[in-house]
Amino acid sequence: MARRSVEIKKIEDRSKRQVTFTKRRQGLFKKAGELHSKCNADVAVIAFSLAGNAYAFGDPSVSSLLDRYNKAVEVSPDIEIPVAGEVSTAERKAGEMLEKVVETRGGRREWDKEVEKLGEAEIDAVKVAMEEMKKKIVMQQRRILAEASNL
Amino acid sequence: MARRSVEIKKIEDRSKRQVTFTKRRQGLFKKAGELHSKCNADVAVIAFSLAGNAYAFGDPSVSSLLDRYNKAVEVSPDIEIPVAGEVSTAERKAGEMLEKVVETRGGRREWDKEVEKLGEAEIDAVKVAMEEMKKKIVMQQRRILAEASNL
DNA sequence: TACTCTATATATAAACT
DNA sequence: TAGTTTATATATAGAGT
Numbered sequence: 561m562a563r564r565s566v567e568i569k570k571i572e573d574r575s576k577r578q579v580t581f582t583k584r585r586q587g588l589f590k591k592a593g594e595l596h597s598k599c600n601a602d603v604a605v606i607a608f609s610l611a612g613n614a615y616a617f618g619d620p621s622v623s624s625l626l627d628r629y630n631k632a633v634e635v636s637p638d639i640e641i642p643v644a645g646e647v648s649t650a651e652r653k654a655g656e657m658l659e660k661v662v663e664t665r666g667g668r669r670e671w672d673k674e675v676e677k678l679g680e681a682e683i684d685a686v687k688v689a690m691e692e693m694k695k696k697i698v699m700q701q702r703r704i705l706a707e708a709s710n711l
Numbered sequence: 712m713a714r715r716s717v718e719i720k721k722i723e724d725r726s727k728r729q730v731t732f733t734k735r736r737q738g739l740f741k742k743a744g745e746l747h748s749k750c751n752a753d754v755a756v757i758a759f760s761l762a763g764n765a766y767a768f769g770d771p772s773v774s775s776l777l778d779r780y781n782k783a784v785e786v787s788p789d790i791e792i793p794v795a796g797e798v799s800t801a802e803r804k805a806g807e808m809l810e811k812v813v814e815t816r817g818g819r820r821e822w823d824k825e826v827e828k829l830g831e832a833e834i835d836a837v838k839v840a841m842e843e844m845k846k847k848i849v850m851q852q853r854r855i856l857a858e859a860s861n862l
Numbered sequence: 863t864a865c866t867c868t869a870t871a872t873a874t875a876a877a878c879t
Numbered sequence: 880t881a882g883t884t885t886a887t888a889t890a891t892a893g894a895g896t
Binding site for chain 2 (some may be wrong): 610
Binding site for chain 3 (some may be wrong): 881882883884885886887888889890891892893894895896
């Protein structure tokens with residue numbers, strides 16, 4: 561993993577902890593996305609930073625998975641796997657700053673690789689295609705808005 | 712990671728997919744626990760297997776975190792940044808579309824239909840993804856030009 | 863504050879039991 | 880079907896910018 565051994569223990573230094581939180585949250589979201597892509601499993605991850613910010617990852621969407629989870633629990637309340645660290649339920653008071661930023665992104669831009677494969681002969685054609693695609697998208701957006709205003 | 716490169720693509724073989732799901736779910740839960748212990752952050756993970764089984768990890772508890780998440784979303788529902796799942800789904804769609812463009816360049820444009828399938832929740836995210844994709848393409852173009860001038 | 867860069871620690875795919 | 884092993888792919892802590 562890194563230069564030193566990991567030591568799963570609370571990091572005391574605030575700024576180091578923040579950096580680690582960001583890095584590991586990204587890693588966690590990426591793993592969740594891979595689990596989704598590879599195994600066709602629906603996955604949701606929610607993380608609250610000490611500052612109280614909420615970060616969520618979910619495919620197809622966080623809220624739909626939460627609903628589904630709640631329903632599953634109703635049906636069979638024994639689903640939950642309580643894996644909890646001993647230090648767990650302890651503190652967690654630090655942040656109640658209610659400026660929740662539901663940030664996102666697990667990393668994953670799979671088209672990166674596709675783009676890198678493009679050669680000189682293709683890159684121009686692709687750009688043109690992109691322009692057309694964008695027009696299409698804008699039109700689609702208008703169509704949706706028009707439908708919405710008809711409700 | 713393993714004997715072969717990872718290939719983030721759906722695993723077709725049922726039993727292999729099941730094995731991978733189990734291993735990766737365990738890994739994901741472990742990572743979530745480490746994030747909790749090291750950074751004092753509260754984390755919940757929910758995964759549904761293809762078979763429909765629900766698996767959850769949460770500290771202090773899944774349901775308390777879900778409530779907290781729902782409240783956070785209520786407090787700032789107007790935030791432009793889409794929830795992770797929507798972004799990732801959009802990213803995947805954008806990637807799929809690009810693949811089609813690359814495959815069919817010069818020929819008919821099959822992504823037309825794909826665009827028309829996009830719904831309200833996705834269209835914005837797709838636009839954002841398109842912007843990023845375009846940046847990538849421009850960078851790739853520069854790379855090619857730079858190589859060419861070095862000949 | 864937020865990147866990038868690597869040396870290492872971990873995770874894990876496939877093989878094997 | 881499930882646990883163990885091992886060769887590699889990934890993730891990431893710390894340092895540098």
